[in-house]
Amino acid sequence: MSETCSKHRQKRSANLLHPKAARIIRDGFFAYFTTGEIGAPPHITTMFYIWDEEPNKFYVITSRSTKKLQNIRQNPNVALTIDERDPISPEGNCGVLIRGTARVIKIEEMGDVLMNQYWQKYLTFLKVGFPMGSRVVIEITPKIIHFWKGIHFHKWTAQ
Amino acid sequence: MPILVDMPSERPIEDRWLYEQIVENVPPFKWLPPRLDILAQLMLVETIGIFAFLYFQMPTESLIFGSLAILYTVIWSAGCLYVIPLLRKLKNPTNEKELMILRSYKQNLLENKMIELIGSIACFIGISSYLIYDQDLLQRFLGQGYGNLFLYALILILSWDIAYRLWLSFFTTFSAARRSIALARAAKERRGLKYTAYSEVQTLISLDIINLYWAGSAILLLPIALSSQLLFFSIIAFFGSILVLSFISLLSMETIPWFPPDVENILFQERFAYVAVYDKKTVHTTPVIFVYDGKYIYFAISVKSAKYRLIKKNNSIAVLVDMRDSKNPMNNRSVLLRGKGLILGQFSPFGIARLLIYGLWLLRVRSLFRRKYPMYLRYYKEQAESIPLAWKEKPFVSRVVVRLQVKSAIYWRKAAPTFLRV
Numbered sequence: 328m329s330e331t332c333s334k335h336r337q338k339r340s341a342n343l344l345h346p347k348a349a350r351i352i353r354d355g356f357f358a359y360f361t362t363g364e365i366g367a368p369p370h371i372t373t374m375f376y377i378w379d380e381e382p383n384k385f386y387v388i389t390s391r392s393t394k395k396l397q398n399i400r401q402n403p404n405v406a407l408t409i410d411e412r413d414p415i416s417p418e419g420n421c422g423v424l425i426r427g428t429a430r431v432i433k434i435e436e437m438g439d440v441l442m443n444q445y446w447q448k449y450l451t452f453l454k455v456g457f458p459m460g461s462r463v464v465i466e467i468t469p470k471i472i473h474f475w476k477g478i479h480f481h482k483w484t485a486q
Numbered sequence: 487m488p489i490l491v492d493m494p495s496e497r498p499i500e501d502r503w504l505y506e507q508i509v510e511n512v513p514p515f516k517w518l519p520p521r522l523d524i525l526a527q528l529m530l531v532e533t534i535g536i537f538a539f540l541y542f543q544m545p546t547e548s549l550i551f552g553s554l555a556i557l558y559t560v561i562w563s564a565g566c567l568y569v570i571p572l573l574r575k576l577k578n579p580t581n582e583k584e585l586m587i588l589r590s591y592k593q594n595l596l597e598n599k600m601i602e603l604i605g606s607i608a609c610f611i612g613i614s615s616y617l618i619y620d621q622d623l624l625q626r627f628l629g630q631g632y633g634n635l636f637l638y639a640l641i642l643i644l645s646w647d648i649a650y651r652l653w654l655s656f657f658t659t660f661s662a663a664r665r666s667i668a669l670a671r672a673a674k675e676r677r678g679l680k681y682t683a684y685s686e687v688q689t690l691i692s693l694d695i696i697n698l699y700w701a702g703s704a705i706l707l708l709p710i711a712l713s714s715q716l717l718f719f720s721i722i723a724f725f726g727s728i729l730v731l732s733f734i735s736l737l738s739m740e741t742i743p744w745f746p747p748d749v750e751n752i753l754f755q756e757r758f759a760y761v762a763v764y765d766k767k768t769v770h771t772t773p774v775i776f777v778y779d780g781k782y783i784y785f786a787i788s789v790k791s792a793k794y795r796l797i798k799k800n801n802s803i804a805v806l807v808d809m810r811d812s813k814n815p816m817n818n819r820s821v822l823l824r825g826k827g828l829i830l831g832q833f834s835p836f837g838i839a840r841l842l843i844y845g846l847w848l849l850r851v852r853s854l855f856r857r858k859y860p861m862y863l864r865y866y867k868e869q870a871e872s873i874p875l876a877w878k879e880k881p882f883v884s885r886v887v888v889r890l891q892v893k894s895a896i897y898w899r900k901a902a903p904t905f906l907r908v
Contacts, residue, residue, distance in 0.1 A: 356815070359806060361762045361771040368824035368893070369762035369769045371806040404768040412758050412773070416865045417877075426768055452816050478877050 345481055348423050348474035352378050355409035355423075356448075360387055360465075362398035362405050362429075370394055376407065377445045383485065385425060385467040386437060388445065396431060399465065405429040407467055418477035427469040427485070437464045503602065505566065505650065520567055528560040531644075538640060542631030551627065551710045555644055558706040562651040565703070569658075569696050570596075572689055577907070579682035580746070583672040588682070591665040595658060605657055609649035614642060616716065623714055648707065652724060655700040662694050663731040666738035673742045679897065683907040684744035684781070694735045701728035743780045749821045749897055749906065752809045753778035757858070759785060761888075762804040763796040763827075770796060775862065776805070777854035783807075783823060783890045784851045789832070790876035790884070797888060803827040805890055816900060825893040831886045844889075851887055 358376040361369050372395060374387040385407055389395060399405065410422025434442075446453070472483040509515045515523045535556060539549045573592055579585045594601065617624055624632065624641075631637045669682065669690075704724065711717040743750055762771040770792060776785040783805055787793045797803060808820035830844050831837065841848070856863055866879035878884045895906040 357808075357810075359760045359771055361769040361804075363764060363767065363769050368802040368804045368826075369764060369771070370824070371760055371762050371771060371804050371822055372898075373806070373808050373818065373820055402767060406762070406769045406771045408760060408771040408773070410773050414757050415861050417775075417862050418865065418869075420773070422773060424770065424772060426770065452814060478873060 344472065344483060345474050347421065347476060348472065348481070349380075351411060351421060351423050351474075352409055355411075357409070358385075358387065359408040360395065360405065361408070362395045363402045364394075364398050365401055370398055374407075375445070375449050376409075377441060377448060379441055383469060385427075385469070386441060386445070387465045387467070388434070388462050389465060391461060391463055395465070396463070399429045399431060403428045403430065405465075405467060421476040422474070424473040425467065425469045426471045426473075427467050430466045430468070432464045432466050434462055434464055437466075503566070503570070503596070503654070505563065505654075506570065524560055524564050524567070527563060528556065531556045531559075534640065538631065538637060542629065542634065542637060544629040544631055545626070548627045548629065552644070554706045554709060555648060558703055559644075559647045559651060561703040561706070562655070562700055565696050565700050569693060572693055572696075576689055577683065577686055579680075579686065580907075581672060581676050581680035581682060583675065584669055584680075584682045587665060587668045587672055588686075591661055594661055601657060602654065605653040606646075606650040609653040610646050613645045613649050616714075617641065617645065620714060626713070651700070652704065655697065655704065655728065656724065658693075659697040659701065659728050659731045659735070662690075662697055663735040663738075666690070666694070666735040670738040670741045676743075676747050679746040679748050679904060679906070681746035682742065684892075685908055687739060687742055687744065691736065691739050694732055694739065697728065697735075698732050701725060701732075744892075744908075745821075745895070746897075746906070748819070748899075749895070750778070750780075752807050752819060752821050753783065756807045756809055758807075759783065760806045760808075761785060761793060762806070763793055764800045764802060765792070765796050775855070775859055776807070777851060777858055779847075779850065779854060783892075784830075784854075784887050785890075786855065786885050786887050788876045788884055789886055793888075794829070794886060797827045797829060801827045801829075803888075803890065818898075820898045822896045822898075823890060823892045824895070826891045828889045828891060829886050830889055831881050837886075847889075848881075848887060852881075 355376075357373050359371055360374040360376075361371045363369050372393075374389070376385055376387045378385050387407075405427065407425040407427075408422060409425075410420065413419025437445075469485045471485065474481045474483075509520075509523055509527075515526060518526055532553060535552045536549070538544070539552070573595060576588060576592065579588060628634070628637055628641075673682070701724070704721065707721060711721040745753065757775065758773045759776040760771055761774050762769055764770075772793065774785040774787065774793075776783055778784075785805070787797075803826070804822060804824040806820060806822045808818055811817035811819075828840075829837070830840055830848055863879060866873070866877070870878060875884050892908050895908050897904045897906055
């Protein structure tokens with residue numbers, strides 16, 4: 328799993344993201360979104376997400392009254408984990424951990440291109456008429472991206 | 487809207503035990519706070535006892551035995567300070583059947599005056615009849631005071647105090663055993679999100695331990711019981727019955743799962759969990775393999791991992807386990823457990839001390855991992871030569887286990903959260 332192995336660590340800029348890491352992010356369907364809460368353990372939820380490769384930002388859409396929004400207002404440091412599981416061998420497990428800062432924006436601020444991308448990815452499940460009006464967007468700007476594949480670990484610091 | 491799983495409130499149990507009613511209504515006890523009441527009882531009864539000892543020039547062993555008997559009643563009463571508030575604070579299970587069992591248990595203990603009174607009177611008759619029958623014993627204890635009505639009255643009062651407490655100790659333990667067996671059976675028939683929160687299960691276990699404390703305090707009566715074969719065998723039978731009943735009760739409580747079936751289903755079936763830890767003000771989330779033993783979640787991590795380093799600094803962690811519906815992700819179910827992580831099996835003086843406490847659990851956890859992840863363990867075995875030490879399946883050297891002590895739990899179904907009481 329995600330054990331640290333310093334000899335495999337690398338530092339690269341985000342635009343040199345490992346192709347396998349980029350593939351996991353592109354192909355991933357769910358992300359595990361984590362926020363911190365003052366005086367309490369972290370809070371994780373499974374989310375739909377999209378990735379805007381240039382300028383390397385991640386977006387998740389959520390209701391206005393969720394715990395994660397309350398947490399982000401107190402502490403904007405968040406994490407997004409996208410992974411592929413292999414129940415047969417630990418060597419087949421791979422994933423990406425994106426650590427960065429979150430900003431809450433209105434759904435219109437996401438832009439039509441990204442919104443269409445989101446709808447295309449999840450349309451089958453969200454269906455027409457999904458109440459988007461009551462929702463907001465969390466924009467995540469990565470600071471550090473970790474990638475693991477089996478026992479190999481890579482780390483990028485966004486520049 | 488989030489849903490909080492809870493049951494409708496019931497009429498609070500306001501009734502008192504006879505002992506409490508006496509203490510709350512008789513001066514000077516009614517003027518004192520409960521803790522001082524206990525001391526006041528000790529001082530008052532002991533003073534009367536010493537006065538009688540001196541006035542009637544009774545043998546020294548009478549002073550010792552009398553003091554031990556008084557001490558027993560006072561130590562027992564101290565247990566009441568904890569038992570009764572615990573009983574009254576017990577919250578309702580969400581499983582109807584378990585709710586009925588707990589309600590009946592509380593009513594039996596706190597409201598059923600007939601059982602309390604008849605049992606105590608029967609016990610009192612037994613003790614006082616024996617004292618009337620064994621005049622030699624009475625003469626030996628009372629010395630020159632033998633035949634004095636005031637002393638007889640004192641002995642009868644003390645006998646009642648002892649009889650009442652012995653009976654209640656037995657009755658509470660018997661009720662606890664009956665309750666635990668019934669709860670364990672009812673827990674097997676749980677459905678959905680119906681359960682008894684594990685904080686309540688732990689409260690019930692605490693009550694069982696107080697029953698043992700009550701029985702243990704009766705050891706103070708052992709020197710008196712040694713004066714007569716019948717008394718001795720009676721007290722041994724009392725200890726034996728309490729031990730057996732408490733053992734049955736604790737064992738039954740151990741079989742009760744701490745989470746409802748819908749949550750257990752996810753925890754037993756799913757193979758990956760996501761562990762979030764704090765890294766100063768930022769968060770760090772990665773997948774792990776884990777096992778669930780019906781009470782706790784355990785996950786194995788490498789001693790070289792960031793998680794290990796971070797949990798050592800801040801053990802406030804969260805674990806999310808989700809069950810995906812491949813046809814419709816909107817039907818996904820997940821459970822988020824948040825609490826404190828306890829590292830087990832680390833090579834340090836503190837870790838070794840913990841190992842002495844949790845060693846047997848760790849063996850069980852290891853066996854659970856072997857059963858749940860045979861392929862993974864085969865991989866670690868086959869690749870032992872080629873993988874780095876940090877990845878090897880070597881307890882203490884490269885791997886530790888983290889146990890999550892859950893403080894809060896949220897269950898999601900169709901994106902709707904349900905807060906579970908823990």
